[in-house]
Amino acid sequence: MKAVVFAYHNVGVRCLKVLLARGVDIALVVTHEDNPQETIWFESVSALCRQHGIPSIAPTDPAAPELLAQVAALQPDFIFSFYYRHMLPVALLALAQHGAYNMHGSLLPKYRGRVPINWAVLHGETETGATLHEMAAKPDAGAIVAQTSVPILPDDTAYEVFGKVVVAAEQTLWNALPEMLKGNIPRLPNDLSQGSYFGGRKPEDGKIDWNRPAHEVYNLYRAVAPPYPGAWTIVKERTFIVGKAYLSAKLLENLPANLPRGLAVVDNRIVGVCGDGRALLINELLADGQTVTPEALKNILL
Incomplete structure (x- = not known):
């Protein structure tokens, strides 16, 4: 044939x-x-x-x-x-x-x-x-x-x-x-x-809405994680891409009260706080192709 x-x-x-x-x-x-x-x-x-x-x-x-x-x-x-x-x-x-x-x-x-x-x-x-x-x-x-x-x-x-x-x-x-x-x-x-x-998806569709529940933000991360363009957010005119993340109730059950939604540093760990008060543990955060440390992010957030 x-x-x-x-x-x-x-x-x-x-x-x-x-x-x-x-x-x-x-x-x-x-x-x-x-x-x-x-x-x-x-x-x-x-x-x-x-x-x-x-x-x-x-x-x-x-x-x-x-x-x-x-x-x-x-x-x-x-x-x-x-x-x-x-x-x-x-x-x-x-x-x-x-x-x-x-x-x-x-x-x-x-x-x-x-x-x-x-x-x-x-x-x-x-x-x-x-x-x-x-x-x-x-x-x-x-x-x-x-x-x-x-x-x-x-x-x-x-x-x-x-x-x-x-x-x-x-x-x-x-x-x-x-x-x-x-x-x-x-x-x-x-x-x-x-x-x-x-239909198709574009890189801009990966923008994170931190007002959404944590499981939805996590699914967005999973759907577009590298080598796809990645889920991203902007802080002080800089674009950050979530390279690796994990949704764990145990690791993040003791979050400080009243954390603002979005990127934060808690106990020297980068987290993404979502609209339902839960958060993603972000094991790898990227900016301009480079890994962002918790200390560096903390300085940016000040």
């Missing part, structure tokens, strides 16, 4: 490796040029293609007529999308004889759309996963082929959950492929009325 694959990021790399291991002929990989403004902490699809001698291109527009013609000439049995960042046009999807399938980082129909792992952590979910589904005109709306769940533990950051979802994506594709290659493709309902859709 021949496939054209649109891929990027760790999920793209791992799922391409699954296709190779299952004997799929990868005729072309369409990927992205790395953005110099973005922190590149993930594996390279382009490097994998070079290693295996797979033709790869990185067009700016997946709807370009020349790309449509190139894929049509290859006559693929399957088209796959693994963490490719653009929607694929319906005319392109129709070129795959046995269908076009996407790997999405949630348990559809929940968290359709962009950055689903970050949204799931932000909303305090205890479970997410990876879903292989048919591609359709609407994002993440096609029938479900297979999905694998993973836990979100109370202190997991989005980065840690992402690592679990990469493995779940690999397992989902590995288990589904044998029957797919035989033409036996499950089509389970993807009831959008039971799910949710979310």
Whole structure:
């Protein structure tokens, strides 16, 4: 079976490796040029293609007529999308004889759309996963082929959950492929009325509102903790990013009364006081890329 694959990021790399291991002929990989403004902490699809001698291109527009013609000439049995960042046009999807399938980082129909792992952590979910589904005109709306769940533990950051979802994506594709290659493709309902859709997130969305309850502030930290842009706050015109934090009732149960909301230093520890009177213990606070000590913060707060 021949496939054209649109891929990027760790999920793209791992799922391409699954296709190779299952004997799929990868005729072309369409990927992205790395953005110099973005922190590149993930594996390279382009490097994998070079290693295996797979033709790869990185067009700016997946709807370009020349790309449509190139894929049509290859006559693929399957088209796959693994963490490719653009929607694929319906005319392109129709070129795959046995269908076009996407790997999405949630348990559809929940968290359709962009950055689903970050949204799931932000909303305090205890479970997410990876879903292989048919591609359709609407994002993440096609029938479900297979999905694998993973836990979100109370202190997991989005980065840690992402690592679990990469493995779940690999397992989902590995288990589904044998029957797919035989033409036996499950089509389970993807009831959008039971799910949710979310857009992308920007660095400015990480601004901390210290008036919110501590568990909400903690979930924001977890959802955008490095290598994502981070949860941040401004004190005296300086921006501070929470690098590492922990929500612990025991460690912070004896907070002094009437502490102002926001950053504070208590017993030589940095804390973030929230709207419900509880606080985050901040084990790492960053400013201008450098670690801020409790003593230095205390001087800033004076």
